[in-house]
Amino acid sequence: MTHLRGREDGRTAISAAMTADAVRTKRIDTPAPCRYAVVGSGWRALAYLRLAHLLPDLFEVTGAVTRREEPGRQVETDFGVRSFRSVEDALAADRPDFVVLSVPWPVTPELTRALVERGVPVLAETPPAPDVDGMRSLWADVGAADLVQVAEQYPLMPLHAARLGLVRDGLIGVPGSAQVSSTHLYHAVALMRAALGAPIGPVTVDARAFHAPLVDPITPAGWTFDAEPKRARTVLATIDFGDDRSGLYDFTDNQWWNPVRPDRFTVRGSTGEVHDETVVRMADATTPVVSRIERAVTGVGMNYEGADLTALVLDGRPVFRNPYEGARLNDDEVGTAALLSATGAWARGEGPAPYPLAEGMHDHRVGIAIEESAERGTAVEVGDEAWGGR
Template identity: 50%
Template sequence: MSDPAASGAPTAAAASAVPAALAVPAVPAVPAVPAAPVTFGIVGRGWRADFFARLAALLPERLTLVGAAVRRADAAEEVARRWSVPAYLSPAELIAKQHPDFVVVCVPWPATPEITAALVGDGVRVLAETPPAPDADGLRALWARVGGREMVQVAEQYLLLPGHAARRELVRRGVIGQPTSVQVSSTHGYHAVSMIRGLLGAGFGPVRVTASQFTAPLLDPLNRDGWTGEETPKDAVTTLATFDFGDGRSGLYDFTDNQWHNRLRLRRILVRGSLGELADDTVVRWGGPRTVLRSTIVRSQLGHDLNLDGHDTEHLSFDGDVVWHNPFAGLRLMDEEIAIATLLTATADWARDAGPAPYPLAEACQDHLVSLAVDQAAATGSGVVTEVEPWGSV
């Protein structure tokens, strides 16, 4: 561990100046290998469900996928072949036959609340895909049915991506002092809100949201399926929104249609604090009397040039101190897979009461509530103020 004074990082006294109410929680640690693999099932069979099945197969000492549930017989046959597990025509049958430690729910938004509530009613812990319900009334109804049981986590992984996890750790350590503002131009809706709230350590209080939308031409050469063949720009909508969380904390949301896949739009993240700011991988901060320091987050990437250890991410460091280490080194995972595997193993640990809740339903409800306020503000042109909801008053 490097000397904070020598590196220009805030002293213990400076770090302790961050109010407890604004403290940024630590990124969940990957649990130790359990004595026996944690078992889970999947409801659904889409693109995201494949991530969970594939990662579990790479982590047999930690996880065992014991079955899947889908609605149609032909889909069940296809899933059984693809994942090499038994497939059933209902979640109830999956639970009755396999008794998994938890179930991942990967179904369309309108179906998620009902399936989640039914599983909780049967005493099964759930990892539900985002969002947990389509709209604000659905969030409230789901919370009324299952919120008090504390049996639901939600599959929000963005702050677990290596770069974001390293940034979050620097904020948690107080490197830039008290976090006051976060700007995100990377992903959409509740994902971006989760990043902003998570980096600020924002709670469940009222949020004032303003939003505007602008249409301009943009070439769209890539989507989830690969190169589109497009060579002519078409209209794309950019949404800009601001968040006022109170206590001097704010957020800026900037998203353009298909920004996830379109490489013609760079991803940007800025975290401002009382002692400096973090912009992507560059950090400026107060280093003492008449001293402002600039440092970078450095990724150690294996497999380049004459490194023969295989193409893999090793760690991310800051001023010679490792701030994130790849818990799945050797599996050659891309960042998104590392984040999902981190969430999945943390959920497995939680399912056996051996670790904390990685992303509870209350946090997911709040993130989606604020995201819905962005949509409303953009559609009406008027500011929206969210209220304190039942999940924020427990």
């Protein structure tokens, strides 16, 4: 489905799209940008820098912290932000609303502690600590401060956000089960809980690992040009969240990238289900209705605005509108931008916490249980933890 426009403010659509300020001209009464510092120089850290570069009216990077000088100089050249060798120097130069930590797992807890001690809000990349003992130790040190969010963008990605919105609106009745075959461990658990409205609490995980041949055409490094199937591992798990809510987890090695293992996401409710882009529900006691979530985009055929998502539509009704239209972001970037916006509002006391540390820890604990259960071949109980009451 395409979305075609006519003229905007006396200019043709093509001239608007080719203007450097096209994104900004589509917004009225834009609030002050949320300001954040980024610690790290890996591919995920670069995503936060790129969003501020593309959406300067919404996001401002106060500084980028890189351990080595060379990547710092590269960041300065590519994104026009100041780089620092230490967090202390970055904070002294310009205090942000919050700090994004995109560093190796073992380093995240150390920096989180240091920032919380200084009263600085944190957005920590997942997971917040590598293992259960690390999470318990981190929670004991910083949990009470309520200064830490975890960077979980999956429920905010356009298609997921549309599906979850339909479920919350009651379109399929009371949700009872969620099936995720898309991303791994804590990300998948976060999606399940969002779909089911499942709070933090004890769960039972029963997982098994299986192997089968599978081609692996592309990895983060690029196309492999290898058509020979290799032995790949798939983990299947059931998760009992209690109160008649369950999850089914299905993940295969490198599924994020492998085009022959596409995403699947299903939420089943008491009066219907959402399965990928298909929505089935009862219009009345004898009338099941099937609809499809359609993607409205620009840049198709004779539309010259450039490739971009406009909205997701169900039965002619927009169920998601792209708030960053004009920046030409992919779905993951839209979700990450939404997370940054929500974190900025939270840090300034203007909005709720998007994904608090307690939830990140719980979902990571369940993710660890999935691997534990698959390794042992027996069910694993996840009990109450110190963060369970937050």
